[in-house]
Amino acid sequence: MAVGKEIKTKIASVQSTQKITRAMEMVAxxxxxxxxERVLAARPYAKKMAQVIRHLAQARSEYKHPYLxxxxxxxxxxxxxxxxxGLCGGLNSNLxxxxxxxxxxxxxxxxxxxxxxxxxxxxxxxxRLGGNVNGSVTHLGESPSLEDIxxxxxxxxxxxxxxxxxxxxxxxxxYVNTMTQSPEIMQLLPVVAEELDDQxxxxxxxxxxxxxxxxxxxxxxxxxxSLVYQGVLENNACEQAARMVAMKSASDNAGELIDxxxxxxxxxxxxxxxQELSEIVAGAAAV
Amino acid sequence: xxxxxxVDIVSAEEEIYSGLVEMVYAPALMGEVGIAPxxxxxxxxxxxxxxRLDTGTEELSFFVSGGxxxxxxxxxxxxxxxxxxxxDLDEAKALAAKKKAEDALADKSANIDFxxxxxxxxxxxxxxxxxxxxxxxx
Numbered sequence: 001m002a003v004g005k006e007i008k009t010k011i012a013s014v015q016s017t018q019k020i021t022r023a024m025e026m027v028a029x030x031x032x033x034x035x036x037e038r039v040l041a042a043r044p045y046a047k048k049m050a051q052v053i054r055h056l057a058q059a060r061s062e063y064k065h066p067y068l069x070x071x072x073x074x075x076x077x078x079x080x081x082x083x084x085x086g087l088c089g090g091l092n093s094n095l096x097x098x099x100x101x102x103x104x105x106x107x108x109x110x111x112x113x114x115x116x117x118x119x120x121x122x123x124x125x126x127x128r129l130g131g132n133v134n135g136s137v138t139h140l141g142e143s144p145s146l147e148d149i150x151x152x153x154x155x156x157x158x159x160x161x162x163x164x165x166x167x168x169x170x171x172x173x174x175y176v177n178t179m180t181q182s183p184e185i186m187q188l189l190p191v192v193a194e195e196l197d198d199q200x201x202x203x204x205x206x207x208x209x210x211x212x213x214x215x216x217x218x219x220x221x222x223x224x225x226s227l228v229y230q231g232v233l234e235n236n237a238c239e240q241a242a243r244m245v246a247m248k249s250a251s252d253n254a255g256e257l258i259d260x261x262x263x264x265x266x267x268x269x270x271x272x273x274x275q276e277l278s279e280i281v282a283g284a285a286a287v
Numbered sequence: 288x289x290x291x292x293x294v295d296i297v298s299a300e301e302e303i304y305s306g307l308v309e310m311v312y313a314p315a316l317m318g319e320v321g322i323a324p325x326x327x328x329x330x331x332x333x334x335x336x337x338x339r340l341d342t343g344t345e346e347l348s349f350f351v352s353g354g355x356x357x358x359x360x361x362x363x364x365x366x367x368x369x370x371x372x373x374x375d376l377d378e379a380k381a382l383a384a385k386k387k388a389e390d391a392l393a394d395k396s397a398n399i400d401f402x403x404x405x406x407x408x409x410x411x412x413x414x415x416x417x418x419x420x421x422x423x424x425x
Contacts, residue, residue, distance in 0.1 A: 038300075041300060041301045041302070042299060042300060042301070044295070044297045044301075044302035044305075045297040045298060045299045045301075045302070045366065048295055048297050048364050048366060052330075052355070052357045052366070056330075059328070116384070116388065117388070123388070126388075133388045133389075134385060134388065135381065135384035135385045135388050136384060136387045136388035138387070145369060146299040146300065147369065150380050150381075151377070151380025151381045151384035152380075152381070152384040154377045154380060154381035154384075155381040155382075155384050155385050158378075158381060204328060205328070206328045206329055206330045207327060207328065207331075208329075209315055209316060209317050209329065209330075209331035209332070210316055210317055210331075214332070215330050215332055215355070218332050218355060219330065219355050219366075222355060222366060225299075226299055
């Protein structure tokens, strides 16, 4: 029964792999729920922030903030948001592919790119890619706080302030639903004003305390940070969803593999029994 | 019925309060401001302290570590910070992020930042003040 034993060990090993993938699937499923809640919890802030920015775009202010003004694009900055861990299907690679495609477009137009990353997969990728990397932050965990991303965003904003980049983008995965995550590249700077509020079409302006520049600086920095934060949260939800799906299919594949091995084992066992029987019968006939 | 104004207090991580109140008091950078309904448009920075809401029947109090206050005649928005902020502190974080990118593998030594300590101190003081106020009113 030497053959049978070998197959048995193989089945056991696949089974233990399946146990792991199934556990990971369930962990990802429960984490996914939490990350989705976090995305929803952060939404009011983003919404309110967008509303304030919209109002601001309508105020007839004497001071024009550089974050609101378009300029000629010679260099751009991109912040790449990725997961810290692997085993989440094609999530990161899809994003990286889109990212590289965009890099190619910019390269063709003669636009230089300054990059920064959030998440260790992105850090590793940019490291391999080479080029001008401005900042990186990793291991934000499942409940990232806004505080963690301030540094990397500030680095990019500094570049913008100094005129080293003329546009600032974020590349992250957008959470559509559990099965679908779509990689997106979105413009953060200059700020793109959305639809306007009709109630505020008359001529008015804010009272700024202490002064317009200071308040707008702070406000717009927070706006950008909130967008990046939202992106990170979305990417987190995507990661868990993608992992859950990937682990589910891995568990299913392991199940199929076990079935096949079991079939082979049964056949081998049957064959050896038949062989023994015929040997006994042949032996008895010989006597 | 007296006049009311809609207030939203939000932080990056959650919604804190949303509802109608008669009066809003907030710790603006240049001193505490009181916002009554139909106040003129105003944006200001907030420092660490407490935002108080007078709903007519009770007084609610929320601690903020800083943020932005936007006032429109019928709506007040408090964008509260969850992080401790200071210009040089943000700068330090930016440098840290840059350094991390530069030597993704080499570990960096942690040295205490004075600006951070100071901001933390200011926050702690404001927190204590808010707590003692709450104790008094009870």
